[in-house]
Amino acid sequence: MKSRSTYLDASAKIFIIDDSYYNLDILSTILTESGYNVVAEMNSEIAFDQIIKCYPDLIILDVVMPKIDGFKLCEVLHLEPKTKDIPIIFMTALTDIEQKVKGLNLGAVDYITKPFQKEEILARIQVHLRIRQLNLELEEQKQQLEQRVQARTAELSQALENLKQTQLQLVQAEKISLIGQLVAGVAHEVNNPIGFIATNLYHAKNYVEDLVHLVQLYQHHFPQPGASIEKQIEEMDLQHVLEDLPKLVSSMKLGTDSVRGIMQSLRTFSRADGDTKKAVNIHEGLETTLMILQHRLKAKPNRSAIKVIKKYANLPLIKCYSGQLNQVFMNLLANAIDALEDSLMNRDQEAKNLQIHVCTSLDQERVIIQIADNGMGIPESKQNEIFQPFFTTKAEGKGTGLGLSICQQIIREQHGGTLECVSSPGEGTEFLITIPL
Incomplete structure (x- = not known):
């Protein structure tokens, strides 16, 4: 027209x-x-x-x-x-x-x-041309109105999408904050008795060593202690006790040190971010996250342990929101574990060859963090949708579909970086994080 x-x-x-x-x-x-x-x-x-x-x-x-x-x-x-x-x-x-x-x-x-009749012809033509003119003007106004409606609809849709993203961020930030408060409280309560046990174990170790030495002196100077004592020595297997007791105390000390390390890692992982970025060691965040997920990496009746292959570059301290970044690491590593377990269920992966690669590198302008698994990969038809809110490739009830969307927001909007996914069906999936220096 x-x-x-x-x-x-x-x-x-x-x-x-x-x-x-x-x-x-x-x-x-x-x-x-x-x-x-x-x-x-x-x-x-x-x-x-x-x-x-x-x-x-x-x-x-x-x-x-x-x-x-x-x-x-x-x-x-x-x-x-x-x-x-x-x-x-x-x-x-x-x-x-x-x-x-x-x-x-x-x-x-x-x-x-x-x-x-000339006058009649001209009059009729003028009337219909005028009607034609009005129809064209009406159609043009209609098109302009439709364009304005479409533009306004697009603006409202974008505003709604931004609102949804903001709500997701607020919900996730509140959840992380509550988890941080809970973990900090638990860590504080656990650290007190663990500190008490660790201190007493130090003294107990010295006492045990002294007592063992004393018993050995008795055995040396009084090799014939009498029938009743010899009977008791035989029943309690004194020699085994003398050898095992120091090992037992050392094992208890190792256990308390491990618990204290876990509590410190939890506090580090869930610490609240302030209004400004802080310079942190990226590798500490990765190691803390891997430690928290250690129970999922261990061998299970239906599979061997998941092997984590780390290749860390010499990185400087990076200014970032460490709590949010740890949240990204947790989500990506947990997804990698899920992908490996799912690949076993679908018999697409050898049970003894489960691997996650965690690599860091540095160029002149950015830090690069790669987290890759050798699972079954993501179908090409779904790769463009994985960062969409509420989209998930997991079974119903296993995932909310919010994790990767929130991760992308944290990296892109909070850190000015990028989060990309590279996946080949049957070969695995790699997530590539870049953060500007």
Whole structure:
């Protein structure tokens, strides 16, 4: 359809179709003298193609013509999307009401009766050109309104999406904050008795060593302690006790040190981020996360242990929100473990060859962190959707579909970096994190 905001009758193009040269000449003369741009055609068979090319503003069409009559041509023009809105005025010498009604039903807007009356012809043409003008203006306003509605809808959709993302961030931040408070409280409560036990074990170790030494001196100076003592020594297996007791105390000391290390790691992992970034050791966050996930990496009845292969570069301290970054590490590593376990269920992976690679590197402008597994990979059809909120490849009830979306927000919006996924079905998945220095 033409796009015209203003429409002048005198500049309108009018297409006339009549098999009578006399009628064409009279009508063309009237319209041309009135300032209209006139195109005339006597052959109704070729008129359609010419109308498509020149696209007139109004068509005057004779009803009675050989080969293709006016009714048929009118019907064809109204079935064609390009010409269906062009007003058509029939001209005829017939006065049969049924014929006129038929033409109007086919889409004509008016009739001109032969012989022609100049004033009537011009008046009818001006009316329909004016209506045509109003219709074009209305259509243009409609299109502009639709464009504004579409633009506004897009703005509202984007605002809604931003609101959803903000809500996700707030919910996740609140959850991490609560976990941090809980872990800090638990760590504080556990550290007190563990410290007490560790201190006492230090003294207990010295006491045990002294007692063992004393018993050995007794055995050396009094090799014949008497029948009752020898019987007790035999029953309690004194020699085994003397050898095992120091080992037992050392094992207890090792256990308390391990618990204290775990508590410290939990506090490090869940510490709250302030309003500004702090310089931290990225490797500490990775090691802490791996330690927390250690129970999932250990061997199980249906599989061997998951081997973590680490390749760390010499990194400087990186300014970041360490709590949020640890959250990203936790999500990606947990997903890698899930992927390996799922690959076992689908028998796509050897039970003894489960691996996760954690690598860091450095270039002039950024830190690069790679976390990869050798699981079954992500189907190509789903790789473009994994960062969408609520999308998950896991079984129903196993994942919320929010983890990767939140990870991408943390890396992209909070740290100005990138989070990308590279996956080959059957070969595994790699997540690539970049953080500007």
